[in-house]
Amino acid sequence: MRIMRGLSLRHLNKTETAGPGAVIPIARAVLVDMEPKVINQTLSKAAQSGRWKYGQHSSFCQKQGSGNNWAYGYSVHGPRHEESIRNLIQKEVEKCDSLSGFFIIMSMAGGTGSGLGAFVTQNLQDQYSNSLKMNQIIWPYGTGEVIVQNYNSILTLSHLYRSSDALLVHENDAVHKICAKLMNIKQISFSDINQVLAHQLGSVFQPTYSAEGSFHYRRNPLGDLMENLVPHPEFKMLGVRNIPQMSENSLAYSTFTWAGLLKHLRQMLISNAKMEEGIDWQIRPPLPGLPSLSKMSLNKELHFNTSIANLLILRGKDVHSADLEGFKDPALYTSWLEPVNAFNVWRTQRAFSKYEKSAALVSNSQFLVKPLDMIVGKAWNMFASKAYVHQYTKFGIEEEDFLDSFALLEQVVASYCTL
Amino acid sequence: MYVTLDLTVPALALLGLAVNLRVTLKEPPGYFPKELCSCSFNSGRRAEGGRLVRGGEALIGGVRTRRVSGEAAIEPQRADPAELSAPIGPRRTGSVSAPDGADGTQTPGRRSLAGVGGASRPRGDWARDKAAAAAARDPSEAGAGCMGRRRRRVDPADAAGALPAAITALSRALPGGPSAETFRRAKFDRPEAAPALWRLLFHVLSPRPADDAAALPTPEAQARLVKSALRSQGYPRRALVQLPEDGSQGSRELLLALSWLLARGPLLERLLAQIRVRLGDEMPVCECEVLASPGPPAPRVEADGCVDIRHLQWLMGKLRFGWRNLITSQQEHCALLGKVHSYTRGCHSDRSLGHLSVTEAELLRDPEGGRQLLRRLESENARLEAALEWRRRELVFWQWMDTVLDACPPEASQPTFLPRIPERGAGELELVARELQALQEELQAVVETRRAAWEARVGGWGPGWKATQRASEEAVRQELTALQRAWERGGGLAQPHGPHRLVRSEAGTLGGPGLRATEVIKALRSREACLEAALRQLQGQCRQELARLVGALPGFIWILPPGC
Numbered sequence: 001m002r003i004m005r006g007l008s009l010r011h012l013n014k015t016e017t018a019g020p021g022a023v024i025p026i027a028r029a030v031l032v033d034m035e036p037k038v039i040n041q042t043l044s045k046a047a048q049s050g051r052w053k054y055g056q057h058s059s060f061c062q063k064q065g066s067g068n069n070w071a072y073g074y075s076v077h078g079p080r081h082e083e084s085i086r087n088l089i090q091k092e093v094e095k096c097d098s099l100s101g102f103f104i105i106m107s108m109a110g111g112t113g114s115g116l117g118a119f120v121t122q123n124l125q126d127q128y129s130n131s132l133k134m135n136q137i138i139w140p141y142g143t144g145e146v147i148v149q150n151y152n153s154i155l156t157l158s159h160l161y162r163s164s165d166a167l168l169v170h171e172n173d174a175v176h177k178i179c180a181k182l183m184n185i186k187q188i189s190f191s192d193i194n195q196v197l198a199h200q201l202g203s204v205f206q207p208t209y210s211a212e213g214s215f216h217y218r219r220n221p222l223g224d225l226m227e228n229l230v231p232h233p234e235f236k237m238l239g240v241r242n243i244p245q246m247s248e249n250s251l252a253y254s255t256f257t258w259a260g261l262l263k264h265l266r267q268m269l270i271s272n273a274k275m276e277e278g279i280d281w282q283i284r285p286p287l288p289g290l291p292s293l294s295k296m297s298l299n300k301e302l303h304f305n306t307s308i309a310n311l312l313i314l315r316g317k318d319v320h321s322a323d324l325e326g327f328k329d330p331a332l333y334t335s336w337l338e339p340v341n342a343f344n345v346w347r348t349q350r351a352f353s354k355y356e357k358s359a360a361l362v363s364n365s366q367f368l369v370k371p372l373d374m375i376v377g378k379a380w381n382m383f384a385s386k387a388y389v390h391q392y393t394k395f396g397i398e399e400e401d402f403l404d405s406f407a408l409l410e411q412v413v414a415s416y417c418t419l
Numbered sequence: 420m421y422v423t424l425d426l427t428v429p430a431l432a433l434l435g436l437a438v439n440l441r442v443t444l445k446e447p448p449g450y451f452p453k454e455l456c457s458c459s460f461n462s463g464r465r466a467e468g469g470r471l472v473r474g475g476e477a478l479i480g481g482v483r484t485r486r487v488s489g490e491a492a493i494e495p496q497r498a499d500p501a502e503l504s505a506p507i508g509p510r511r512t513g514s515v516s517a518p519d520g521a522d523g524t525q526t527p528g529r530r531s532l533a534g535v536g537g538a539s540r541p542r543g544d545w546a547r548d549k550a551a552a553a554a555a556r557d558p559s560e561a562g563a564g565c566m567g568r569r570r571r572r573v574d575p576a577d578a579a580g581a582l583p584a585a586i587t588a589l590s591r592a593l594p595g596g597p598s599a600e601t602f603r604r605a606k607f608d609r610p611e612a613a614p615a616l617w618r619l620l621f622h623v624l625s626p627r628p629a630d631d632a633a634a635l636p637t638p639e640a641q642a643r644l645v646k647s648a649l650r651s652q653g654y655p656r657r658a659l660v661q662l663p664e665d666g667s668q669g670s671r672e673l674l675l676a677l678s679w680l681l682a683r684g685p686l687l688e689r690l691l692a693q694i695r696v697r698l699g700d701e702m703p704v705c706e707c708e709v710l711a712s713p714g715p716p717a718p719r720v721e722a723d724g725c726v727d728i729r730h731l732q733w734l735m736g737k738l739r740f741g742w743r744n745l746i747t748s749q750q751e752h753c754a755l756l757g758k759v760h761s762y763t764r765g766c767h768s769d770r771s772l773g774h775l776s777v778t779e780a781e782l783l784r785d786p787e788g789g790r791q792l793l794r795r796l797e798s799e800n801a802r803l804e805a806a807l808e809w810r811r812r813e814l815v816f817w818q819w820m821d822t823v824l825d826a827c828p829p830e831a832s833q834p835t836f837l838p839r840i841p842e843r844g845a846g847e848l849e850l851v852a853r854e855l856q857a858l859q860e861e862l863q864a865v866v867e868t869r870r871a872a873w874e875a876r877v878g879g880w881g882p883g884w885k886a887t888q889r890a891s892e893e894a895v896r897q898e899l900t901a902l903q904r905a906w907e908r909g910g911g912l913a914q915p916h917g918p919h920r921l922v923r924s925e926a927g928t929l930g931g932p933g934l935r936a937t938e939v940i941k942a943l944r945s946r947e948a949c950l951e952a953a954l955r956q957l958q959g960q961c962r963q964e965l966a967r968l969v970g971a972l973p974g975f976i977w978i979l980p981p982g983c
Contacts, residue, residue, distance in 0.1 A: 098751035130746050223744040231736025232729065336727035 025052050028096065030088045031059040032120070034077065034112050058092060060085055070152045071395035073115025074159075078123075085120060086127065093128075100222045101132030104164075108156045109140035109149035118159040125163040132226055135164045136201070139171040139371065148388050150379035155397065157372075158405035161412065166230040168238045169368060170197055174274035181277050183247045199353065200240045203360040204313060208346035218346070228344045229309045229364045234415045239367045241268050242360040243276050256357045258314075258322035265312075265361055266326045272305040272367050285331035306419045307332050307365040309342040316357035319347045334419045369416045376409050582819055585812035591805035592687055594622045594694075605670035606823045612670035617642055620673060623680065623690065624648040638666040649676055652683075658827075671827060678820045687806050694802070696795050699920030700756055700776045704939060760923040772922055 027046070031054065033039050039059050047053040060081065093099055102124055106117035117135075124133055137160070140149050160167055175196050179188045183196070204225075210218040218224060230236050243265050244256060264276045271283040283304055310332075314322055328339045352358050383389065383402055393399070583599040590596025597615035604612035621641040625648075635641070642664040649659060659676055662669035680686050756777065763775040775783070782789045877884065919934060969977045 097754055099747060101747075130743050132740075132743060220744060220747070223740065223747065227737055227740040227744070231740055232733045233736060234732075334729075336730040337733060341733075 024050070026055050027052060028092055029054060029058060030085070030092060032061070032085060032116065033059075034062045034073075034116070036061045036063070055092075058088060060088055068111030068146065069391060069395065070111050070115040070148075070155055071392040071397040073112035073117075074119050074155075075115075075396035077112060077116050078119030081116075082119075082123060086123065089124070098219070099128075099131060100220045101134065101226075102128070103134050103136065103222070105136045106156075107138040107140070109144060109146065109153045111146070111148075111152060114152050114156045118156050118163075121160055122163045132222055133164045134166045134168055134222060134226070135160050136168045136170065139169050139173075139368075141172045141176075142371075142374075148391070150375050150382065151388065151392070151402075153375050154379045154405045154409055155392075155401070158408045161236060161408060165236070166226055166238055167236050168240065168362075170200070170240070171274070171371065178245060178275050182245050182275055184250075185247075196245070199245070200242055200360070203242050203315070203352055203358060204240060204362055206315070206348075206352060207350075208313060208315075208348045217348075221346075225311060225362065228311055229362060232308070234412065235308050235364055237368050237372075237412075237416075238362055238364055240360060240362050241265065241274065242358065243268070244355060244358065245275065248354065251354055256355075258318065258357060258359075261357060261359050262322060262324070262326060265359055266332075269307065269310070269361060269363060269365070270305055270332065272303065272365075285329060288331060305366050306334060307342070307363050308334055308337060308419065309364045310344070311362045312343070312345045313360045313362070314345065314347045314357075315350060315352040315359070316355065317349070317351070318357075319349055366416050366419060369413060372409065373413050376406065376413065380406060581812060581815045585809065585816045588805045588808035588812060589681075589816065592691070592802055592809050593619060594690060595619060601670075602674065605674040606819075606826060608669075608671035608826075610668050610670065613668055613673065614638070614666045616670050616673035616677065617645065617666045620645045620649075620677060623677070623686065639664045642666055645676075649680075652680075654679060671823065674823060675820075675827070678817075678823075682817075687809070691799075691802060691806060694799060696792070696799050697918070698776060698778050699772075699922075700760075700778075701918040702921055703918050704934065756921065757923070760921070774923060776920070 031039050031042060039061050043054050043059065062077075062081075104117065104121055104124075107114055121133065121135060124131070137156070140146075140153065146152075157167075172193070175193050176188060178196050179185045179192050183192070185192050205221055207217040208221065210216050229238060243261050244254070246254070264279065267273070267279050267281060267283075268276065270285060271280045273279045280303075285304065310327060312324065312327060324343075324345060327343050327345075330339050333339055333342045383406075389399065389402070392402075586599040586602045590598065590602075596619060597612070601612045601615050605616060617638065618641065621644060624645055636644070642662075646660055646662075646664075654676060656672065656675065659669070659672045662672060759777055759780055760774045763780060764773060766775050767773055767779070778792070782792060877888070922933070965977075969975070
């Protein structure tokens with residue numbers, strides 16, 4: 001689990017080349033894991049690049065893991081190591097000139113890591129109650145191997161929903177497909193998946209201009225993003241889509257226009273597609289003029305993905321000439337929020353990675369309703385027969401906690417369904 | 420016939436004038452009326468004559484004025500002349516605690532006798548000059564402090580130019596002041612003078628100084644704001660309210676309103692404090708600014724039909740996020756201020772400050788910024804000098820205003836303007852008053868019975884009990900007063916007002932006068948505790964109300980949010 005701090009402009013803006021005497025920027029991050037293996041790998045991989053690295057003392061790990069148990073991570077590891085982790089975080093916070101917030105990267109269905117992550121997030125909520133917190137969580141594979149992954153998922157989600165401000169969700173299945181279809185990778189490894197994730201995150205959080213027509217960069221992207229997308233306490237689930245995404249070989253032979261990119265991106269949003277291949281073009285927004293209740297049932301039949309709010313981020317050449325009318329259509333949004341409030345756009349002329357033009361869309365929409373419903377359903381079926389529950393009650397997670405989690409998530413599903 | 424234009428002693432005290440005049444004019448030139456002794460302005464002042472008004476040295480730059488044979492001698496405070504030679508250096512914002520915003524910046528007062536904006540001689544010389552001239556003119560005067568009455572002789576040659584000079588000084592001290600000619604036209608109620616006076620009143624009365632012309636509202640909106648502001652301050656003349664809002668008429672009324680405002684309170688001082696150039700890093704200590712100027716009333720937005728509660732929750736959430744982002748940037752601001760202060764330790768020429776503020780550091784870095792600051796200081800200086808000039812000459816203006824008042828047609832109906840109470844409301848008020856009365860009587864009765872019962876119980880006990888009773892009563896009274904003090908603003912310590920300059924000092928050094936940050940933090944924490952207690956109480960009330968509503972609707976299961 002990795003906790004990245006908000007941006008300290010001093011450290012992360014250094015652009016000196018990595019000569020022998022140059023200062024290499026150090027990431028404002030704290031890495032936490034119960035086993036040393038992954039952390040060591042991460043540290044060495046970063047340092048190898050020569051361009052940046054993690055701080056030497058900004059990681060926390062124990063000697064051995066502890067059997068993939070969410071309750072153990074939450075109730076035992078958490079309190080035991082609370083102080084050390086908190087000190088590490090405090091040290092990083094003190095180095096910041098401007099603390100925009102916390103960005104916590106963790107998996108949802110894991111055992112110790114997820115439980116510990118939920119505990120640490122709660123801790124951050126108590127300690128830094130005014131700071132913003134975004135959790136980036138990895139949605140497990142639909143056909144996962146761990147039998148209790150659904151229990152872990154609902155416990156993680158419900159705890160995070162209470163203590164975090166926004167949940168940025170990446171589905172393993174979707175990223176896997178991107179690697180296979182778009183990047184044409186045969187043997188997909190974790191580093192390939194991480195590459196795609198990093199690309200998506202970078203396309204969202206890299207600097208953009210702060211206002212229309214200005215050339216000053218936005219000082220607080222995390223804060224602005226949250227203010228635009230997740231002010232409502234019931235709707236915290238965010239997803240990222242970006243276009244184009246392809247292997248470097250194909251990149252050389254492609255040209256892009258904003259019109260084409262945005263048309264595909266819009267349809268990806270509406271049809272809940274995760275990548276630009278295999279989009280269902282049949283799905284259309286409903287016609288205006290229908291009363292809202294029938295609109296809802298019509299949307300359900302058509303699998304139309306209604307959005308609450310969208311943030312579009314454009315990077316590259318001629319970025320000011322892009323036509324955004326397609327995203328300002330009120331049919332895309334709920335009845336209680338006008339497009340002028342629901343839709344925001346950030347721009348910069350600087351190209352991202354190697355793409356001459358690229359666009360990313362962060363959206364608060366119904367995209368997770370079905371997967372969430374499925375997980376809650378499966379977990380409930382298991383819980384009804386009390387299967388494996390003793391593993392949790394052994395370490396302090398009682399049945400009431402399960403019931404609370406189910407209630408909260410059912411509420412989330414209901415809220416998103418009745419948009 | 421005379422409207423209550425009030426020149427009370429406190430107003431004068433704030434102006435820092437020792438008023439002790441008897442006016443005798445020989446030849447009335449153009450603007451001057453023949454008989455002055457019966458004017459309301461002057462008679463008011465004469466009544467005050469002879470009283471030494473020492474207080475209120477918080478005039479611009481803390482100078483006291485004294486009238487000596489028609490001219491004011493400005494005595495400097497104990498300022499070293501050498502210090503005041505450069506315009507930037509001696510702008511002493513070093514006095515950390517300020518009774519009001521306007522002091523602490525002493526104008527060098529570079530003036531000569533010849534008129535406005537004269538040569539820049541060092542102050543000490545000029546003061547000595549003035550004192551010598553004053554002494555030459557009126558040898559009966561000795562030393563500071565004027566007691567008793569003095570004869571004031573006006574030079575006729577001076578008198579002719581005195582009124583335009585006074586009005587010019589006034590308009591230069593005010594923001595966007597019109598020319599003396601406009602004032603003269605206003606006396607005769609000429610319509611061409613009206614727009615300028617509307618604008619002037621708007622600038623004077625609007626809560627925040629409007630710097631850029633682009634943000635100015637329409638003349639109609641300006642007129643409406645002027646009327647409502649004057650009404651809320653209690654302006655008594657009805658004729659102003661009846662003026663049309665297109666700004667085409669009523670210059671005489673506007674002129675009267677302006678003089679009313681000027682006479683009433685420290686208008687000039689307030690306006691000058693608003694444009695004060697701040698050199699230090701300032702932090703507000705009290706909430707007075709926020710409370711005193713609530714700003715123009717927000718336009719009402721009618722919600723047509725029902726509003727989706729999710730939309731409201733969305734807006735509340737945006738507010739909360741905005742607030743959190745604000746806290747973050749405030750913390751960043753403090754961190755960076757701390758850095759600037761600690762890095763520039765030992766750089767300031769003023770030993771008691773010890774380090775530079777952000778403005779001063781910028782001055783060193785950027786000469787263009789320094790030039791702009793100099794220009795702002797010079798314009799502020801010009802306005803302060805105009806204000807001083809005005810103070811010297813204002814008597815002539817008040818005399819002239821009397822004539823303006825005379826020129827007005829008499830007020831037909833009642834002079835005071837009462838708010839209109841609707842008929843229905845009057846009945847309800849009656850009801851409420853009666854209910855309050857009944858409640859009070861009931862309370863009284865209950866208190867009486869309880870007291871009698873207590874007396875009966877206690878009366879039988881011995882005299883020793885009386886002593887303990889008295890002691891406990893005393894203790895209770897003390898605790899109540901302590902509680903009351905703790906609940907009042909600022910707690911026990913006398914809370915100063917206005918912005919304070921932040922000065923970072925080494926731990927252990929006592930530092931100069933002013934507030935310690937620890938004390939302020941303590942006072943703020945106690946205030947925070949009081950507010951939190953009040954919040955909890957209000958939340959409890961809301962919870963009770965919710966519980967009552969819950970009970971009223973059968974067939975519903977309410978799940979209250981956590982923490983309730």
